[in-house]
Amino acid sequence: MVLVTQADTDTTFLVCDRLEGFVALESAWNQLALRAGTPFVTHEWVRSWWRAFGERNAMAVVLRSADGGILSGASLLRRSGQLVQAAANDYTEAWDVVAVDDTARRLLWDRIATLSGPRLRLAGVPAASPTAAIAPEALRAAGYRVAVGRQQLSPYVALPETWEKLLATLSRNQRSQVRRKRKRVEREGSLVFRTTTAADLDTDLDRFFELEASGWKGAAGTAILQDPRALRLYTDFARAAASKGWLRIHLLELGGVAIAGDYSCVLGDAAFLLKTGFDERYAHLSPGAVVRGEALRAAIEAGLARYEFGGGPDRYKLQWGGDLSERLLVRAYRGSALPAFVYRHKLRPFVRRLSPSRTTTPDPQP
Secondary structure, three states: OEEEEEOOOOEEEEEEEEEHHOOOHHHHHHHHHHHHOOHHHHHHHHHHHHHHHOOOOEEEEEEEEOOOEEEEEEEEEOOOEEEEOOOOOHHHOOOOOOOOOOOHHHHHHHHHHHHOOOOEEEEEEEEOOOOOHHHHHHHHHHOOEEEEEEEEEEEEEEEOOOOOHHHHOOOHHHHHHHHHHHHHHOOOOOOOEEEEEOOHHHHHHHHHHHHOOOOOHHOOOHHHHHHHHHHHHHHHHHHHHHHHHHEEEEEEEOEEEEEEEEEEEEOOOEEEEEEEEEHHHHHHHHHHHHHHHHHHHHHOOOOOOOOEEEOOOOOHHHHOEEEEEEEEEEEEOOOOHHHHHHHHHHHHHHHHHOOOOOOOOOOOOO
């Protein structure tokens, strides 16, 4: 842990490179993180991710006020002393700085810019966040060449007051399909949709992980159960989220057998779908579509205002209407990394414009 005092602003910059030190910041961190409206910057997610993927490279950088409170903070990862990147991977839908205001956010980015090496990579930055403008500005002022591009569009739905009002936003054909698919499952036996928040957590987590691995993800080797680190991440976060009342494990059961499920959480007035899966032996019954409808209905009945699907704009998400949140990828280069910037963001796009049909070999991520 490193402390650097800034006399001109009466603040202290803290670099916390041990998980134990970050754990001690939970309460102060979450006072800011909960304002961001996403589970992926909460202390519960960050420390779970750190345990699973951070190993010895993760760190939290924090700007503290004179009274010891946190003004701003970020979770980062250092790679071989040459690259600093957001402490995030494919399991992290969004990454951002937590901050009390934009002034504190800018002060933190000024410090991160001095901390970083030749290259910096930030994935999953919400385009609507102040970070999308403040980070590139601070990095350019520190001598970086910065490139900002779209990484992903993620669907979400603003929820109305009732289930029927949500159905009314769909086409007549879509409304008919929603009702018909549910009735088709009901004809096969007793249908139950239930939600686990804390009780029987370990048992229902195991059921969900088995469902998620039973389909194409298991065949492709990308299921949570097939990656010990992913399993630790989602298990640790589930337990931490359950202790806060955020966790929602939805299971759709037919005759007492789980045929589809969601791993999700509620934060503020929004529900977040983190993972979903269904038993492909029941694919002819469209259990994934049925559990999606039931999860949306449950969110409405809970009085929530928004449902975040997560991931990309898949067809099964877009059929519910809604809108898209943009996530950005920010890359910054200086010093010895400048040739990489010229190649990746100047030369290669120029060559592609000249030869649009030419196939190029992807270059490794910085």
